[in-house]
Amino acid sequence: MTPQQSRMARAALGWSLDxxxxxxxxxxxxxxxxxxxxxxxxxxxxxxxxxxxxxxAQMIDQAGRVGVTVPKA
Structure with missing residues (x-):
């Protein structure tokens, strides 16, 4: 997991740092x-x-790209 993926996943889940x-x-x-x-x-x-x-959250790393998927709300 990259720092960028962490930020993306946290934002998508609606989680604060705390x-x-x-x-x-x-x-x-x-x-x-x-x-x-x-x-x-x-x-x-x-x-x-x-x-x-x-x-x-599910981390994605393929074809030189990283991302995150989360369940639909």
């Missing part, structure tokens, strides 16, 4: 750091990915 952090079990600063391109431990990245997946 809500995303709570869903992932990490601090708000961790989410903000990752989404701005900063370093993140593999464990924290996994927690973010799991939270977004559990929220219904």
């Amino acid at each position: 809500e995303f952090a709570a869903q992932a079990g990490v601090g708000r600063v961790t989410v903000a750091r990752f989404e701005s391109g900063g370093p993140l431990s593999p464990d924290s990245l996994l927690k973010l990915e799991i939270a977004l997946t559990n929220g219904g």
Whole structure:
């Protein structure tokens, strides 16, 4: 998952930084750091990915393009 995908998924799910952090079990600063391109431990990245997946987001990475899909509201 890229920082861009994280921002796209969070926006599509309607999650604030605080809500995303709570869903992932990490601090708000961790989410903000990752989404701005900063370093993140593999464990924290996994927690973010799991939270977004559990929220219904699906990451796409094909043909040199990345994206996100979410269920219809």
